[in-house]
Every structure is written in structure tokens, then in C-alpha cells.
Amino acid sequence: MAFSVTILGNSSAKPTPTAHPSAQVVNLNEQYYLLDAGEGVQQQLIRRGINPLRLRAVFISHLHGDHCFGLFPLISTLGLMGKRTPLDVYAPAPMGEILDYHLRYFDSELPYEVKWHEVRTTEHRIVMENNTLEVWSIPLRHRVPAAGYHFREKQPERNVDKFKIEKYGLKIAQIVAAKRGEDITLESGEVVPNDELTYIPYKARSYAYLSDTAYSAKAAERVAGVDLLYHETTYSAADEQWAGGRGHSTTTEAAKAATKAGAKRLIIGHFSSRYKDFEALRDECREIFPNTDVAAEGETFIIEEER
Amino acid sequence: MAFSVTILGNSSAKPTPTAHPSAQVVNLNEQYYLLDAGEGVQQQLIRRGINPLRLRAVFISHLHGDHCFGLFPLISTLGLMGKRTPLDVYAPAPMGEILDYHLRYFDSELPYEVKWHEVRTTEHRIVMENNTLEVWSIPLRHRVPAAGYHFREKQPERNVDKFKIEKYGLKIAQIVAAKRGEDITLESGEVVPNDELTYIPYKARSYAYLSDTAYSAKAAERVAGVDLLYHETTYSAADEQWAGGRGHSTTTEAAKAATKAGAKRLIIGHFSSRYKDFEALRDECREIFPNTDVAAEGETFIIEEER
Numbered sequence A, B: 001m002a003f004s005v006t007i008l009g010n011s012s013a014k015p016t017p018t019a020h021p022s023a024q025v026v027n028l029n030e031q032y033y034l035l036d037a038g039e040g041v042q043q044q045l046i047r048r049g050i051n052p053l054r055l056r057a058v059f060i061s062h063l064h065g066d067h068c069f070g071l072f073p074l075i076s077t078l079g080l081m082g083k084r085t086p087l088d089v090y091a092p093a094p095m096g097e098i099l100d101y102h103l104r105y106f107d108s109e110l111p112y113e114v115k116w117h118e119v120r121t122t123e124h125r126i127v128m129e130n131n132t133l134e135v136w137s138i139p140l141r142h143r144v145p146a147a148g149y150h151f152r153e154k155q156p157e158r159n160v161d162k163f164k165i166e167k168y169g170l171k172i173a174q175i176v177a178a179k180r181g182e183d184i185t186l187e188s189g190e191v192v193p194n195d196e197l198t199y200i201p202y203k204a205r206s207y208a209y210l211s212d213t214a215y216s217a218k219a220a221e222r223v224a225g226v227d228l229l230y231h232e233t234t235y236s237a238a239d240e241q242w243a244g245g246r247g248h249s250t251t252t253e254a255a256k257a258a259t260k261a262g263a264k265r266l267i268i269g270h271f272s273s274r275y276k277d278f279e280a281l282r283d284e285c286r287e288i289f290p291n292t293d294v295a296a297e298g299e300t301f302i303i304e305e306e307r
Helices: A041-047 A071-080 A095-106 A162-168 A172-179 A217-222 A237-246 A251-261 A278-286 B041-047 B071-080 B095-106 B162-168 B172-179 B217-222 B237-246 B251-261 B278-286
Strands: A003-009 A023-028 A031-037 A055-059 A087-091 A114-118 A126-129 A133-139 A147-153 A206-210 A228-232 A265-269 A292-294 A300-302 B003-009 B023-028 B031-037 B055-059 B087-091 B114-118 B126-129 B133-139 B147-153 B206-210 B228-232 B265-269 B292-294 B300-302
Touching: A003 A041, A003 A265, A023 A041, A023 A147, A031 A041, A041 A071, A055 A126, A071 A087, A071 A095, A087 A095, A087 A126, A095 A114, A095 B095, A133 A217, A217 A251, A228 A251, A237 A251, A251 A265, A251 A278, A251 A292, A265 A278, A278 A292, B003 B041, B003 B265, B023 B041, B023 B147, B031 B041, B041 B071, B055 B126, B071 B087, B071 B095, B087 B095, B087 B126, B095 B114, B133 B217, B217 B251, B228 B251, B237 B251, B251 B265, B251 B278, B251 B292, B265 B278, B278 B292
Parallel strands: A031 A055, A055 A087, A087 A114, A206 A228, A228 A265, A265 A292, B031 B055, B055 B087, B087 B114, B206 B228, B228 B265, B265 B292
Antiparallel strands: A003 A023, A003 A300, A023 A031, A126 A133, A133 A147, A147 A206, B003 B023, B003 B300, B023 B031, B126 B133, B133 B147, B147 B206
């Protein structure tokens, strides 16, 4: 089952001629979720071949413009495109008020509903759930209320070993019961334990998006064991004096967070416009956390299935 | 004195992978004026080497998102850039309320003032004036209240012919008086008429921006004699049935407006996303108004000085 993250934008607030502000798309089993929506996100989606109508929901980390100014044009365009199903927007307050005024002044006749779901940035809890996915809010340390998002794939259904189906002559009803995790009683009265009949096709995977934030050990602990971690890295280690006070992190702190979380892989972004050499920032992280890469605009990071 | 128009964006509402929505910069004597502000305008400015801090004022034609969603991120960025002088925004109501909301939620601590000036879209009048320029509002015919803008350079000061200064031995005070247009009385009592002493260095120039609008003979008359006319051309002549009812124009109507205005040159844009071949649209205009060009993104159109 597909599980990937595509980087649409990655720069911090000050615009550059080429880079776009924060926005990513998570694809889980061809269901698309937008993470932050910096200016230009609708065009970035189209450039990456992602039809905006495919978005299931939008998650906004905080109400700084470089993380949400692209949401409003996207809402209008989805109307032009004839969207009919609701758009779920998960964001801190007062996004509800902001959406109300946007709709009043610009989209009073939208053909679909925009549903705001308040994300309480002090709470670590499930904010969205469906058959395949839980999305948890992760309290962050920024200048304004901010939440990270932890995408946790649900444990896939157990598969029944086809050799065992033959061996024990299982019937459909028994196969279905085994998939549910039940032990199976054969006609002989013999009981076959479920774990002999079934196996987990692959381990449930996870992705965490932590931006914008100063270093937070607590946030790292809350995404323990994450497969792929995006951690903001606004500053180099040398510019540490700027980071914490502004609610941002350095390369060293991002790597520290990945280590503390026991993440399998780290990707970094939200670089200050003062930096041109992102590889140098990546290398600072690699000294502490070797499996680090730049979350480069346009790149797709795939989270592979593992037995 | 420089007088030019640079096209930052030119597409209609539906986004494409490459084109940007409506935005232009008028440069008159190195003073920059933004005409409409579609999404991404701040990045488009930087791409064209125009420092957003140089903008003297912003003129918004109407409150559809593809003409103003870029204004709000621009306002935020100007704050980050440390702007101190006011930003004048000329736009129809209720832009004032919209700006209030924006400032309350996103820019409550802006280091400069955003000054909204209401443009009454039913009135043909001067909305802005300074030493070199008058900007007139031109009522348009769109689905919402919309105004075009007519940039009229003021008649440059008369120059005094240096040969006549020698011939009549004019003193500084007399030269200054002659520049003001006065006749000069020599010591002999002889009066030299001003037009023998002075000449107009070049004719005052003008630019008109008419978007979005259905064909309007009245608007064309109001920009009579314009040097450069931008007229929206959302549809081809063949798709005429879509144009008027939606408050838009065809190629034929844009060319008709340029002819009626006696414009020297026509540039067209705001093409529907259904068209890929802009040259074909241009050629439709050229059948009626030969001096037509596509207002291509990134192009700068210079209005030359003429004696």
C-alpha cells in the first residue's frame, strides 16, 4: 500500500525567486492529505501532477501566513473545479473565523462545504481517523499556538497463509474468522491457534511533521519509533542564538529530536533564506543522525513496507 | 523618463502549472505601482528583480481572488522586510473590511500602515495624483464591481532652448519664468513670446488597464488616445457566447475597444485556461487592430517618449 510524502514547499517566511513556503502532500493508499498550505500550493499541486480534487483533508500547523495563505486560493479553485464533497480543514483557532470571513467575501456560493475541525495545540490526541489511518496532534513550541501531525497507519489486517488453508481445509467462514484473529476449531475438534494460520503482511508505518518548533524532547517522545520524521531546521548550528527565542530549531536540534524519537529517517526543511547550501545543513545533521536528507521541493519520500 | 509595464501574471482564475494570475507593475520614473495582485505576486516581483519595498501603491481592479489573493502575503512580507512608509491600496469596497480582518489575524504588529482608498467603480475620476502622474478609475462591466485604471503622465515641464538663452542673454530668473510658460520682457522692453523660447521635451504618455470587463464602448472612450492599452481577452471570437454574460471579452471585442479608443498599441491577456495558443488569439485581434501583442508573463512593454 502506497505511503509517501511529496514536498511542495520548504522555505521559511521570506520569499525567494524559486522556493515555495511550507506545504507537503501525504499519500496513503492513494488518499491525499495536505500538510500546511503556503502561498502557491494549488499551483505546486498541479505541477506535481496531483489533482487538488483528490485531497481528503488539509492539516494546518499554525496560523502564520507562510503555512496557510495558499489555503484560501485553493478553496476558491476547488469551487471552480466543481468540488461537491466537504473539505475537512484541521487547524488551530481562530481558523474557523478566518474561514468564515474568507467565505463571506470571496466564496459565498461555494458548491461544497468547508468543515473546520479545531486542533488544540496543547493536546496530544487523535484529530482524524479513518479505516487506514490515525492522525495525532503533537504540541509544538513556537511563537504562536502550533501543532505537529503524526500520521499513523493502522495495523493492516492479518493475511491467512494459503498453504495452511489447504493443509487444514479451511472454509470461507473460517478464513474470515482467522483474518479477524480468531483461533479456528477443526471438525476434529482440534484448535489451530491463529498465529499458526495468519501473519501480518507488513508493519504499520508512520510519518511525523514537526514544523514550526523550537527543540521539544516531549514532541520527539510522542513520535517514538516514527519511520520518517520531518523536523524544521530553520538555522545552522552556528546560528543557534536565533533559533530557540524565535520558536525555531537548528540542524543539531533536529538531529537530536530524530535520535530521541528513534526515527528511522530524518528529512529537514524550512531553512532560513540566509542559507543557500542546504547540503551543508544536512551534513551538520548527519554528524549526529546519519540518515538525514533535505526535504527538497518536488521530492517524494516513500515509506516502504517492512515485514 | 522611464514609463513601462511589466507583466507578472496574465492567466484567468483557473491555475495552470506555469502561468500566474493577474498582476502587473507600472514603472514611471522608477516609481513602481502594482496593478492587481494575484496569488504569487510577491515571488513574481522578486523573479523580475523588483524589490517589493519599491512599490508606491497597489491598485486592485475587483475583489475576485485571482486579482487580489497575492496582496495579503505581500503585506506580510513587506512587514518582514521592515517597511516603514505607508502602503496605499486603491480598491473597491469592501477591501477595507478585508484588510482589517487580514491585519487582525495575520499582521497585528505590522511596522507600517496599510492605507485603503476606496475606488468607486461607477465613477470616472482621479483616484491618485502626484507630481508626475494621475491615475483615473474607469468603470468596467464585470460580474462584481470592477474598475480599470488609466495612468496618465502629467505634461512634462517645458525646456528652455539653450540657443535662445544665449541669443537673448536670459538671466536665471527669466529662464525659470520661461519654464513656467511666461513670456519674457527683455531690457529693451521687447517681449519674447514663450513658445519662441521653450519647447515640450516630449508628449505626456498614458497606459490603461481594463480587466476584467465585457466590451464597454464607454470605457474605450474614456481612455481615448491611450499609448498602450491592456484589455482582457478571456475568450476567442468563436467562444463569444461565454464572454458577455460572464463579464469578459473576446479577441474581437478587445480589438474593437482599442480601435474605438484610438490606442497606439494593444496588449491582451487574462486568457481562459482552455487556450494554449496565445498567438492565435493575438492574430484574431490583429485582423482588426494590427498593433496587438500578447501580454506575456515576464515581458516589459516600454512606452517611448515622443516629440
